[in-house]
Amino acid sequence: MTLLLIALGAAVGAPARYLVDRAVQARHDSVFPWGTFTVNVLGSFLLGLLVAGAGSVSPALTALLGTGLCGALTTYSTFSYETLRLYASGNRSLAVLNVLASLAGGLGAAFAGYAVATALWP
C-alpha cells in the first residue's frame, strides 16, 4: 500500500515539476534557473508542513505527499547540474547565488511550513 501511495504521489509530482518549470520560464526569461528554484522551495515548504504535522498526519499521507509528491516535485540532480552549468559557462556569481538562494530559500520555506503546521495543529 505504501509503495502504491508513493507511486501515485510521484506520478503527479514529476510531471508537476516539469509543468511548473515551463510555466515559470515562460513568464520569467532568464539564465537563472527560476523554475527549478520555485519547485524546490515550494516542495521544501510542503514537506516542512507535512513533517511538523506528522503527529496528526497519517503515515499513508506522508507516503503519498511527502515521499511521493514532494520527493518527485523537487530535484537535487537538476539543481546540481544547473549550478555546475552556470559555473562552467562563466556565470560564476549566478552559480553561487543559485546555491545560496536555493539552500536559504529551501530552509526558510521548510521552517515556515513547520511554523504554519504547529500553528494549525498545536
Next chain:
Amino acid sequence: MTHGQRAATPEHASTAGGDPGGNHPGGPWPATDPDVDLHVPQQRQELSRHPAVLLGSIAAGGVLGALGRYGLSVAMPHPATGFPVATFLVNVSGAFLIGVLMVVVTEMAPAHPLLRPFLGVGVLGGYTTFSTSIVDTQQLVIAGAARTALLYLAGTLVCAVLATLAGTVLARALRSVRGRA
C-alpha cells in the same frame, strides 16, 4: 539577461569543460535547465506536440525513481540525530547520473526525444529530492545536531556538484574513446 548574452555562454562552457561542444547536431547547447529549457526549440515544442506521451513518460520515470529512493531509505535508516546516509547517497548518485545523461543527450548522436523526459526529468528527478535534503537538515537542527546538519547540508552540495562534474567528464572520456575506436 538577454538572448544575446545567453548565446555566448555555451562557448565559455566548452572552454571550461574542455569540450568543443559545437559537434552537437543542434549547434552549441543553449540550455541551463536539464529538465526543460525553453531556449531549446525542440523542448519549447515538445509539450504541445505529444502532451500525453511526454507527461506519461515523465510520470512513469518519476515513479521508478521515487520507488528506488524509498527502497534505499528503508535499507539505510538513520537515527534522529544521525547523518541521513540514504538521502545523501541518493542525491549524490543522481547528480552523477545527470552529468552522464546530459552528455549523451546534448553532445552525442541525436537521442530519442523521450530519453531526457523519461530518464532526466522522470527517473533522476523522482529519485533525487531537494525537499527531503532540506527538511532532513531542518530536523537535525531541531534535534540539536547542528554540526551534523551543517556537515550534511554542505557535504551533499559539494559532493553532488563534484559528482555531476565527474559524470560529465567520464561520459565525455568514454565518448571520445568510442569515437576513436
